[in-house]
Amino acid sequence: RECGALAVLIPELEPLEAFSDAIGALRRAHQSSDDTSVRFAALLSPLAPAEARNRARALKAPNDCQDLTRLTTELIPTIRTMTSHDADQLLEILGGADVWRRADRFSGLLVALKCALPEPELHKVDWLESAQHAATGVQAKTLMDQGFRGKELGEAIHKERLRRILAFLNKE
Numbered sequence: 001r002e003c004g005a006l007a008v009l010i011p012e013l014e015p016l017e018a019f020s021d022a023i024g025a026l027r028r029a030h031q032s033s034d035d036t037s038v039r040f041a042a043l044l045s046p047l048a049p050a051e052a053r054n055r056a057r058a059l060k061a062p063n064d065c066q067d068l069t070r071l072t073t074e075l076i077p078t079i080r081t082m083t084s085h086d087a088d089q090l091l092e093i094l095g096g097a098d099v100w101r102r103a104d105r106f107s108g109l110l111v112a113l114k115c116a117l118p119e120p121e122l123h124k125v126d127w128l129e130s131a132q133h134a135a136t137g138v139q140a141k142t143l144m145d146q147g148f149r150g151k152e153l154g155e156a157i158h159k160e161r162l163r164r165i166l167a168f169l170n171k172e
Contacts, residue, residue, distance in 0.1 A: 001019060021046040035108055042115040045116035049070065071109050087165040093128060137164070
């Protein structure tokens with residue numbers, strides 16, 4: 001920043017508040033993970049999703065960095081507005097993050113979110129992680145053995161995941 005490189009490379013982070021938030025998130029990411037995509041997502045986390053996406057492309061960041069940055073910046077506003085345990089919203093977030101097929105990326109997303117969000121919001125990331133653990137054990141084969149096929153199978157999987165998240169939330 002002092003030498004003027006920030007204004008050239010990532011001008012969106014030039015304002016002091018954005019810069020401070022970005023550096024704080026990057027420091028936390030550095031302490032939490034050695035994954036470049038987590039660190040990159042944390043750095044760009046203060047930006048709006050479109051700004052972050054455009055900057056990541058302009059920097060020619062690897063696809064995994066761009067992908068995690070997109071997910072992180074899209075989820076931050078959603079998480080900030082969450083006011084309670086909402087099983088439907090949690091399941092929607094999990095599905096949007098493709099946690100069922102990309103669990104490793106979701107783990108990185110959780111780390112990036114914990115680095116990017118302020119302390120009072122971190123418990124909401126824990127809700128996501130707990131919802132993931134509650135819902136990931138649904139086996140399509142078990143439901144197929146019960147006679148579900150095609151579209152009905154997809155609906156049954158969704159309902160079972162939702163049921164498991166609700167059961168977890170009711171325990172708390």
